[in-house]
Amino acid sequence: MPTSADVARLAGVSRATVSYVLNNATAVRISEPTRQRVQEAADELGYVPHAAARSLRAGHSRMVLMPTPTMPMGALYSHVFNELQWALRRLDYTVVQFGSLGMSGDEAARAWAELRPVAVLAPGDGTLTPRGVHVLKRSGAKAVVTLGPQRVEGAHALLMDQRAVGRCAGAHLLDRGRTRIGVVVPREPGYETFSAPRLAGLRAATETRADARVVPLELGYDEPSAAELVARWRQLGLDSVFAYNDEYAMLLLRALQDAGVDVPGETAVMGADDLLLGRLLRPRLSTVRMELPSGQRLAELVDRAVRDPAGAPEVHPLLGTEAVPREST
Structure with missing residues (x-):
């Protein structure tokens, strides 16, 4: 196993210089030719610094x-x-x-x-x-x-703040005249941290409208689950749906089209995340774009x-x- 001493001998420098170069130290000024010579020697020998030893020092x-x-x-x-x-x-x-x-x-x-x-x-x-x-x-x-x-x-x-995502979607659907809104909640475990506040945000957006109704809809991320939900779609009496994200929205939109439900005529569909694939669908998917850092x-x-x-x-x-x-x- 090559050591820093081996690298130093091959490069013709001290072990301290090898340490400064390979650990990207900024406190000591090393010329570019020396830095390159050390790096080439380390590459030739197959030497890499020992992370645990560096941490101890x-x-x-x-x-x-x-x-x-x-x-x-x-x-x-x-x-x-x-x-x-x-x-x-x-x-x-x-x-x-x-x-x-x-x-x-x-x-x-x-x-x-x-x-x-x-x-x-x-x-x-x-x-x-x-x-x-x-x-x-x-x-x-x-x-x-x-x-x-x-x-x-x-x-x-x-x-x-995931509630902001739901509020944004709710405001958009209300502006479009939609008042009977389904909200897709993923069936898979672990999503509650994000899906619950998005649902709460949409409820908050509609709470001042006496004619508004919000219906949570559990959906698994697979085609049979979407087909099962869509089979009773018209019984639900919804005129719009906000899906947890664009992926769930695209899954549901495809199932609605397969069942002959007109989008957006009978049901408006909205997602979140603004994925490129949503823009390639027909109809193109409305969404909530998030300003992430x-x-x-x-x-x-x-x-x-x-x-x-x-x-x-x-x-x-x-x-x-x-x-x-x-x-x-």
């Missing part, structure tokens, strides 16, 4: 732990998380995704803490508790940040929290919404 790691959420996040959120990982890497953090499925509460926090991350970016889905935040900080985490519709005491929070901005928030671990937990509201009217409504 520094007193902390550069690992940002991102536990997997308990629910599928969908294409929109996956894009944001991918951007975030790239941005953190450019800030010299190592991003590690932790498979937390099957864990909950303090059990999950203890498992994360075993890896001694410098920061944890956890989904705000109820998995992390205030006690879990305490466990993580006692283990050396300088920043604990939640991303989702709920905040946790002791942690920084990047709040995404860039991955770079989120990474900078994490970095600031790491640099100031004694600072009071901050709450950042990060979600704006906009109705995007298209042919389906």
